[in-house]
Amino acid sequence: MTALGTAVNLLDLATRMDPDGGIGPIAELLSQTNSFNGNMVWKEGNLTTGERVTIRTGLPTIYFRKLNQGVQPSKSTTVQVDEGTCMMEARGQIDKDLAELNGLSAAFRMSENQPFIEAMGQTFGAKAFYGNTGLDPEQFTGLATRYSDDSGPANAENIISGGGTGSDNTSIWLIDHSEQGVYGVYPKGLIGGLQHEDLGLGDAFDLQTPPARFRAYMDRWAWKCGLVVKDWRRAVRAANIDVSNLIAETSAADILELMAVMVDKIPAGGSSNLRFYCNRTVKTMLRIQCMNRPNVYLTLGQEEGRPKLSFDGIPIELHDQILSTESTVS
Numbered sequence: 001m002t003a004l005g006t007a008v009n010l011l012d013l014a015t016r017m018d019p020d021g022g023i024g025p026i027a028e029l030l031s032q033t034n035s036f037n038g039n040m041v042w043k044e045g046n047l048t049t050g051e052r053v054t055i056r057t058g059l060p061t062i063y064f065r066k067l068n069q070g071v072q073p074s075k076s077t078t079v080q081v082d083e084g085t086c087m088m089e090a091r092g093q094i095d096k097d098l099a100e101l102n103g104l105s106a107a108f109r110m111s112e113n114q115p116f117i118e119a120m121g122q123t124f125g126a127k128a129f130y131g132n133t134g135l136d137p138e139q140f141t142g143l144a145t146r147y148s149d150d151s152g153p154a155n156a157e158n159i160i161s162g163g164g165t166g167s168d169n170t171s172i173w174l175i176d177h178s179e180q181g182v183y184g185v186y187p188k189g190l191i192g193g194l195q196h197e198d199l200g201l202g203d204a205f206d207l208q209t210p211p212a213r214f215r216a217y218m219d220r221w222a223w224k225c226g227l228v229v230k231d232w233r234r235a236v237r238a239a240n241i242d243v244s245n246l247i248a249e250t251s252a253a254d255i256l257e258l259m260a261v262m263v264d265k266i267p268a269g270g271s272s273n274l275r276f277y278c279n280r281t282v283k284t285m286l287r288i289q290c291m292n293r294p295n296v297y298l299t300l301g302q303e304e305g306r307p308k309l310s311f312d313g314i315p316i317e318l319h320d321q322i323l324s325t326e327s328t329v330s
Helices: 010-014 035-039 105-130 154-158 243-248 255-265 280-292
Strands: 042-044 050-058 077-084 086-095 159-161 169-176 182-186 195-205 213-229 235-242 274-278 298-303 306-311 314-318
Touching: 035 105, 035 274, 035 314, 050 213, 077 213, 086 105, 105 213, 154 159, 154 235, 159 255, 169 255, 169 280, 235 243, 235 255, 243 280, 255 280, 255 306, 274 280, 280 298, 280 306, 280 314
Parallel strands: 042 182, 159 235, 274 314
Antiparallel strands: 050 077, 086 213, 169 235, 169 274, 182 213, 195 213, 298 306, 306 314
């Protein structure tokens, strides 16, 4: 059953019609830039539930041998980790008579379907960083959840603190998008990517008791996806960047120095698909630093006719889902 507040109604239709009686273009004020999604490398998992990753955890022992003296055999050690996937899904429905009012069914349905694509992208972009199966087992585990302790696990080596405290912090990320680093996964035997299913006309139900039926056009959106970090060394987090200090340029973290440290954390021989990610506030301050404090590593160039900010030759991408309200990582 569909709650009344989630059903498309006459007011929705009226607010989308232009003076000529057609469906006018909509200013998508809720759209966001999530470049992480576009840079993601995707592969089919080797499990129906995701991906089993084999990680080398130890190298063979090497000996110095004397003449006429043998050495003991040795071997490397490995461990296997299962990375799960989740099922993201959404459904839309529009009363048949409402959709066909004034013969606008196709245009009206299209205007309603477009935001589902945006919402799916935003949801994945947020969970790629902040997904937490400990809080919601239906999600997948995001990067910030994995890189959240700078003193215990091995990947604490790749967490750098900007010195901020409190709850108005943000992070900069350096990600190696590759099958040896960070990549997206979908279940074995299934089709990857966002799937749209036009269910056509069907019976929907209202909220009466007992429920009553009405005819509606229905759509289904589904995306089965997960995130794999095969090598923790290929993702670096500069956390605890105090946003208010950064804007005021008072006692602010030196983000250029943080980024220099981040670059050297990535193992030699990494892929060419390295990207920095930050939110809009950090990227603005980087542009200001580029103008006011010339730095040979921070460059503002052109890519496909558009300005492209880079550090040490690595593109700096805007990702609106990175929060400015992160708690202190400690």
